[in-house]
Amino acid sequence: MKASFRDLLSRVRETKPNKEVSVIGSDLRIQGNLKSRGEVYINGTIQGDVTATKIVVGKNGMVTGKIRNNVEKK
Numbered sequence: 001m002k003a004s005f006r007d008l009l010s011r012v013r014e015t016k017p018n019k020e021v022s023v024i025g026s027d028l029r030i031q032g033n034l035k036s037r038g039e040v041y042i043n044g045t046i047q048g049d050v051t052a053t054k055i056v057v058g059k060n061g062m063v064t065g066k067i068r069n070n071v072e073k074k
Contacts, residue, residue, distance in 0.1 A: 022052075026060050033065070 020038025024030065028044035036052040043058035049065040057063060 024061070026058075 020036070022036050022038060022040045024034075024040065024042045024044040024046065026043045030044070030046045031048065033048040034040065034046055034050045034052075038052065039054040039056070040050060040052040041056045041058065042050070042061035042063060044061060046063045047065065049068065050063055051068040053069060055067055055069065057067075
């Protein structure tokens with residue numbers, strides 16, 4: 001059984017409480033580049049490049065640009 005995006009985010013917050021985690025929810029659309037020194041969880045839409053330490057794109061997430069660094073597709 002696949003974990004939902006909310007379940008995944010909850011586990012990240014429990015196991016990495018001191019890490020910077022950014023969440024792009026399904027109701028959010030960003031036009032422009034996104035840069036983070038922490039982790040980024042994307043369930044919304046980004047029209048631009050994404051750069052982060054770790055990037056997770058949820059099943060409802062979409063990036064129409066370049067993704068830089070470690071990428072985990074869920």
